[in-house]
Amino acid sequence: MTDPVGKLPSELDQLPDRDTEETAEWAASLDAVTKAAGPHRAAYLMRRTLQHAEGVSGLDLPKLLETDYVNTIPTAAEPAVDGDEAMEQRITAWNRWNAAAMVTRGAKHGVGGHIATFASAAWLYETGFNHFFRGKEQDGSGDQLYIQGHASPGIYARAFLDGRLTEAHLDNFRQESGGNGLPSYPHPRRLPWLWEFPTVSMGLGPLSAIYQARFNRYLTNRGIKDVSASHVWAFLGDGEMDEPESTAALALAAREGLDNLTFVINCNLQRLDGPVRANFKIVQELEAQFRGAGWNVVKSLWGNAWDELFQLDTTGALVRRLREVPDAQVQTYQTRDAAYIREDFFGKDPALVEMAKLLSDDKILECFHLSRGGHEPRKVYAAYKAAVEHKGAPTVILAQTVKGYTLGEGFASKNANHQMKKLTVDEFRTMRDLLGLPISDAAFADGQVPYGHPGADSPEVRYLQERRAALGGPAPARRVHPLAPLPAPAEKAFAAFDKGSGKQALATTMAFVRLVKDLIRDKDTGKRWVPIVPDEARTFGMESLFPSLGIYSPKGQTYEPVDRDQLMYYREAKDGQILNEGITEAGSMADFIAASTTYSTHGETMIPFYIFYSMFGWQRTADQMWQLGDQLGKGFLVGATAGRTTLTGEGLQHADGHSPMIAATNPAALTYDPAFAYEIAAIVKDGLRRMYGEARPDEDSEVFYYLTVYNEPMVQPAKPEGVDEGIVRGLYRFNEGEGAADNPRIQLLASGTAIHWALQAQQLLASDWGVTADVWSATSWTELRRDALEADAALLRGESRVPYVRQALEGAQGPVLAVSDYMRQVPDQIAQWVEQDWSSLGADGFGLSDTREAARRHFGVDAQSVVVAALAQLARRGEVPASAVKDARERYGF
Numbered sequence: 001m002t003d004p005v006g007k008l009p010s011e012l013d014q015l016p017d018r019d020t021e022e023t024a025e026w027a028a029s030l031d032a033v034t035k036a037a038g039p040h041r042a043a044y045l046m047r048r049t050l051q052h053a054e055g056v057s058g059l060d061l062p063k064l065l066e067t068d069y070v071n072t073i074p075t076a077a078e079p080a081v082d083g084d085e086a087m088e089q090r091i092t093a094w095n096r097w098n099a100a101a102m103v104t105r106g107a108k109h110g111v112g113g114h115i116a117t118f119a120s121a122a123w124l125y126e127t128g129f130n131h132f133f134r135g136k137e138q139d140g141s142g143d144q145l146y147i148q149g150h151a152s153p154g155i156y157a158r159a160f161l162d163g164r165l166t167e168a169h170l171d172n173f174r175q176e177s178g179g180n181g182l183p184s185y186p187h188p189r190r191l192p193w194l195w196e197f198p199t200v201s202m203g204l205g206p207l208s209a210i211y212q213a214r215f216n217r218y219l220t221n222r223g224i225k226d227v228s229a230s231h232v233w234a235f236l237g238d239g240e241m242d243e244p245e246s247t248a249a250l251a252l253a254a255r256e257g258l259d260n261l262t263f264v265i266n267c268n269l270q271r272l273d274g275p276v277r278a279n280f281k282i283v284q285e286l287e288a289q290f291r292g293a294g295w296n297v298v299k300s301l302w303g304n305a306w307d308e309l310f311q312l313d314t315t316g317a318l319v320r321r322l323r324e325v326p327d328a329q330v331q332t333y334q335t336r337d338a339a340y341i342r343e344d345f346f347g348k349d350p351a352l353v354e355m356a357k358l359l360s361d362d363k364i365l366e367c368f369h370l371s372r373g374g375h376e377p378r379k380v381y382a383a384y385k386a387a388v389e390h391k392g393a394p395t396v397i398l399a400q401t402v403k404g405y406t407l408g409e410g411f412a413s414k415n416a417n418h419q420m421k422k423l424t425v426d427e428f429r430t431m432r433d434l435l436g437l438p439i440s441d442a443a444f445a446d447g448q449v450p451y452g453h454p455g456a457d458s459p460e461v462r463y464l465q466e467r468r469a470a471l472g473g474p475a476p477a478r479r480v481h482p483l484a485p486l487p488a489p490a491e492k493a494f495a496a497f498d499k500g501s502g503k504q505a506l507a508t509t510m511a512f513v514r515l516v517k518d519l520i521r522d523k524d525t526g527k528r529w530v531p532i533v534p535d536e537a538r539t540f541g542m543e544s545l546f547p548s549l550g551i552y553s554p555k556g557q558t559y560e561p562v563d564r565d566q567l568m569y570y571r572e573a574k575d576g577q578i579l580n581e582g583i584t585e586a587g588s589m590a591d592f593i594a595a596s597t598t599y600s601t602h603g604e605t606m607i608p609f610y611i612f613y614s615m616f617g618w619q620r621t622a623d624q625m626w627q628l629g630d631q632l633g634k635g636f637l638v639g640a641t642a643g644r645t646t647l648t649g650e651g652l653q654h655a656d657g658h659s660p661m662i663a664a665t666n667p668a669a670l671t672y673d674p675a676f677a678y679e680i681a682a683i684v685k686d687g688l689r690r691m692y693g694e695a696r697p698d699e700d701s702e703v704f705y706y707l708t709v710y711n712e713p714m715v716q717p718a719k720p721e722g723v724d725e726g727i728v729r730g731l732y733r734f735n736e737g738e739g740a741a742d743n744p745r746i747q748l749l750a751s752g753t754a755i756h757w758a759l760q761a762q763q764l765l766a767s768d769w770g771v772t773a774d775v776w777s778a779t780s781w782t783e784l785r786r787d788a789l790e791a792d793a794a795l796l797r798g799e800s801r802v803p804y805v806r807q808a809l810e811g812a813q814g815p816v817l818a819v820s821d822y823m824r825q826v827p828d829q830i831a832q833w834v835e836q837d838w839s840s841l842g843a844d845g846f847g848l849s850d851t852r853e854a855a856r857r858h859f860g861v862d863a864q865s866v867v868v869a870a871l872a873q874l875a876r877r878g879e880v881p882a883s884a885v886k887d888a889r890e891r892y893g894f
Contacts, residue, residue, distance in 0.1 A: 655847020
């Protein structure tokens with residue numbers, strides 16, 4: 001709705017105007033400038049006034065979300081580069097060459113690779129390596145570098161130049177099986193001395209970088225280690241910023257003032273198939289997004305060749321035209337001649353037509369084909385220096401580049417260049433001449449593109465190595481510091497569950513939380529625990545930890561909590577131990593990844609546990625679990641309120657019937673579905689030993705654990721004798737059925753909450769049908785399967801080995817019936833290695849809202865369903881009459 005003169009309502013209309021006459025005078029002055037000098041001059045004056053108000057007068061005003069399509073730092077304000085620019089030009093040229101040669105040579109083997117991304121970003125990396133990125137040889141931490149995945153060939157090329165890789169390595173790019181291989185992208189598990197962070201699952205790099213910077217502050221504020229000198233650099237593509245994870249935590253970074261973080265977005269205006277924003281401007285969009293979130297934004301768009309054009313722009317016509325030309329047209333200019341640019345770009349405005357008359361064709365082509373801010377070391381250096389010196393907020397650098405820069409007309413800005421895997425020999429010769437490299441024509445005699453190297457003792461290599469030595473050693477680099485194993489916590493914490501819970505009903509979720517509460521009190525290792533929860537702490541019974549451990553907040557607690565007079569009040573603290581992230585499973589997983597890899601990132605052992613609704617863990621963030629495994633993270637993931645039928649009334653979206661199946665696909669995840677409190681204690685105890693203590697030589701310690709726990713209160717039994725090995729390996733006999741020796745017999749295998757249905761079925765089978773059942777606790781179907789697969793592999797090597805599941809069930813009489821609160825695929829993982837007749841029950845299909853009893857009957861997994869299934873299995877073997885199955889169905893109301 002508008003007022004009588006058509007003015008739109010504003011928030012200013014709600015504020016009293018103390019001097020309406022003065023306000024009118026200011027408005028009249030603006031109108032006069034608009035009329036006399038034009039609207040563009042008026043807009044310029046307004047923006048200058050706002051800039052003065054903020055920068056000089058110190059007035060607190062809302063910030064503009066966009067600035068003109070020009071560099072943030074003017075040429076006149078650029079600092080001198082502290083180094084030999086000519087030398088760095090030569091180093092960058094060698095890196096460009098070898099990156100392209102490596103991918104081209106690999107193309108003969110059909111392994112692919114990407115050339116154009118690094119070609120656009122070479123100076124973004126080289127400037128950092130020579131002047132900003134701190135290595136790990138000074139404080140053990142250095143800076144953390146999230147390298148854009150598709151730029152990996154350029155990083156390998158630089159490692160070849162500095163002597164860390166050989167030609168044999170480069171020739172095995174994407175060919176790892178024969179040794180000396182290089183993984184396609186940053187993969188710490190595949191090249192653990194070089195890569196620190198896996199980044200090519202796009203979107204996860206920026207999210208992880210934010211939480212890494214935040215966790216650095218956490219370590220410092222908690223007094224674990226002062227890592228305030230560490231800076232996190234995330235190199236991203238402008239197309240990558242469309243991933244929701246890329247921008248999911250921007251507000252967190254600004255809210256917590258993470259000035260130890262810099263995003264460098266390579267704005268080459270292209271994604272994988274074409275322009276990022278064909279009809280719009282991605283740089284302006286990103287600027288508004290980051291400014292709106294509270295970030296410091298530095299734009300480095302144009303090179304020095306543009307200075308002359310901006311000086312000629314006395315009317316603002318050039319800036320206006322740059323602001324209005326869509327990105328796809330900018331890409332077109334990159335491939336067209338000067339005549340086309342004169343007509344299409346300059347010909348749209350009379351002032352620009354006159355400007356173009358003063359410019360030679362060579363000048364126009366230099367500006368529109370070559371001169372970009374991301375391709376000039378002085379521009380990049382100025383942006384980086386501004387970023388590391390800015391305080392109070394994170395910085396994003398928007399660096400405009402040309403995808404395929406220096407690779408020739410066949411590559412530069414072409415829509416298909418992401419999929420172009422090789423250059424011809426003639427294209428390499430053209431590239432050689434452009435870069436000024438001393439590679440002779442004779443080097444191409446056999447049709448093979450040669451690698452180039454100035455020599456191990458050349459000025460270029462000495463310069464490169466000296467710069468890295470001054471900055472603290474090679475980068476990127478991953479270091480596993482020699483850390484002493486953590487002492488095992490006192491046995492008392494684990495033994496507390498051995499006697500059971502007596503008459504008290506206790507859910508396994510609560511049992512896990514009780515165990516962790518005791519472990520956090522341990523004087524030697526307690527401070528190493530990092531509890532992570534996505535705004536469900538009260539659901540999981542963790543609110544008792546709030547007052548004692550505190551919730552981490554870099555500002556502490558600036559308010560009086562509403563529940564301050566209660567025992568379990570909400571306490572935030574600068575040195576708080578709990579990371580309560582709000583409703584973000586992705587953010588919580590990023591926390592977990594940062595905490596779980598502190599042993600390599602900072603040389604400190606931390607023990608993260610992340611507890612979450614199991615349905616919203618693996619289903620929602622499984623890609624991050626792969627990232628965790630690739631980064632060699634350690635810790636405990638806990639899927640609480642697990643199972644398809646235990647979370648009463650919540651319905652389809654909350655009914656987890658498959659998380660162990662998804663977890664089983666991850667080789668780094670040790671997946672357990674414990675039934676009892678003492679099993680949880682045994683698994684956690686062994687996990688601490690394996691990941692943080694003295695692992696056996698045959699064990700991989702760089703794993704993580706996934707435990708499913710339930711919210712259904714049940715009486716917890718005492719721990720039987722001699723079951724620890726079975727708990728950890730995945731199967732043990734919980735109890736043996738009683739009955740006459742000639743009774744039909746069956747083996748009931750159950751995991752998690754399903755063991756209680758199996759125990760009820762055991763009683764019903766004995767009392768109603770004269771069948772004896774042994775009940776087994778299958779703590780890990782997945783670990784049983786992995787052990788069996790390893791046994792199969794051993795047989796292929798000529799070794800004799802029996803799978804543990806077969807050993808455990810050896811001599812067990814009768815068929816086997818397996819049951820869990822998950823889809824049948826979960827227990828069926830081990831079916832082929834069980835010698836007895838096999839059958840299974842599971843909760844397949846969609847969840848539904850109902851009582852636990854009704855849901856279990858619906859899925860056919862309740863105790864009576866187990867009885868019917870057991871009788872059917874025995875009837876097929878002729879051990880009970882076929883009529884028993886029909887009778888049982890009628891008796892139990894099916």
